[in-house]
Amino acid sequence: MKKVIIVGAGPSGLILGLLLAKAGIEVELLDAGSEIDKQPRAAHYASPAVYELGRAGVLEDVKERGFQPEGFAWRQLDGTLIAGMSHAVLPIEYPTRMVVLPLDRLGEVLYEHIQRQPTAQVKWSHRVVHVGQDEDCAWVEIETPDGVKRSEADYVIGCDGASSTVRRELFGPEYPGETLDAQIVATNVYYDFDSFGYWDSNTIVDPENWYLAARVTTDGLWRFTYGDKPGLSKEEYLARQPQRYEALLPGNPKPGQYKITNISPYKLQQRCAPSFRVGKILLAADAAHLCNPFGGLGLTGGIADIGSLFDSLIGIHKGLADESILDKYSEIRKRIWTEIIDPISRENFRRLHDQDPTKARENDEFFKLCVKGETDEQVAKDIALGLDIVRHDMTQYYTK
Structure with missing residues (x-):
């Protein structure tokens, strides 16, 4: 070649x-x-x-x-912890521990x-x-x-x-394939999630007000991705951003209490x-x-x-x-x-x-596994390395 x-x-x-x-x-x-x-x-x-x-x-x-994140949390809208998965169960020197950049x-x-x-x-x-x-x-x-x-x-x-x-x-x-019947708005924002006890990554489970807030840099930048009404124009999503932030973010901040660096509405595919x-x-x-x-x-x-x-x-x-x-x-x-x-x-x-967040810890099979991982270190390690299943070693098909 x-x-x-x-x-x-x-x-x-x-x-x-x-x-x-x-x-x-x-x-x-x-x-x-x-x-x-x-x-x-x-x-x-x-x-x-x-x-x-x-x-x-x-x-x-x-x-x-x-940086290497410590863990992921799933929460109710009021911040109550539902379940979490820890990356801290893997030593910092573990060769394939998750990294964020x-x-x-x-x-x-x-x-x-x-x-x-x-x-x-x-x-x-x-x-x-x-x-x-x-x-x-x-x-x-x-x-x-x-x-x-x-x-x-x-x-x-x-x-x-x-x-x-x-x-x-x-x-x-x-x-x-298909375009899912859902609309998300992805933003990058400087906001003090740490003061509310948020982990490095947090997903809110809620029928209407679900979102993901994940730290992406060590200087305070977070990726905040939330759902919104399908079918609006980009301009309408941008205009709705302040009210969505106030309704969703912990502390219900007003404009001026956070700094957005990027915002992009898009469909899920x-x-x-x-x-x-x-x-x-x-x-x-x-x-x-x-x-x-x-x-x-x-x-x-x-x-x-x-x-x-x-x-x-x-x-x-x-x-x-x-x-x-x-x-x-x-x-x-x-x-x-x-x-x-x-x-x-x-x-x-x-x-x-698509579930009752107040019962998710007891009913959701993945959350039940995370709960088990709170006291079983091997289960916690297995969860942290769960995506290893998408890697496949092609060298096993070499003929020589």
């Missing part, structure tokens, strides 16, 4: 590019944007994602710029590292508009500042997100591409599948895709596997989405609003 083209220089594309470049493979990363995406977005990396950050050689930098800052770390690789190039303002292949190579047609160009490689990898051009070129505009491989063209992360953000399965599952795809490609590169391992990659990652990520993420979302 001489060259791989990766479409999309977000975190997933950068991690894959870094892993491949370190293996001596020429990597061309193409991104329509002019620089690293500066939107903070998600921030929590569970154990399978931490494993891949370690393999890419960036984990220590991520820990230094981020907003995606824009992770992108900065990854970009710094990939720039040191002589076999990697990141090309900004390079919009891929067409993708194709023949018996010898895969190719992309690119709109660049210097005109339309064409580039060829052994493989083209679509890591270009939910609106993936690569996926549309393979399967058309339809992204199979559960979608999966028909296949993650068509010949020499492959898909990974959001280009391949989407789920709602509750539980962090989208981010962690996407980075787990990257680990599986890297092992498959490097197996081919080293002569340890033939190209059929890429079909196995597609089969297994699609099955993991279908059997694990999709149902668990749906259940995580249902848990927020």
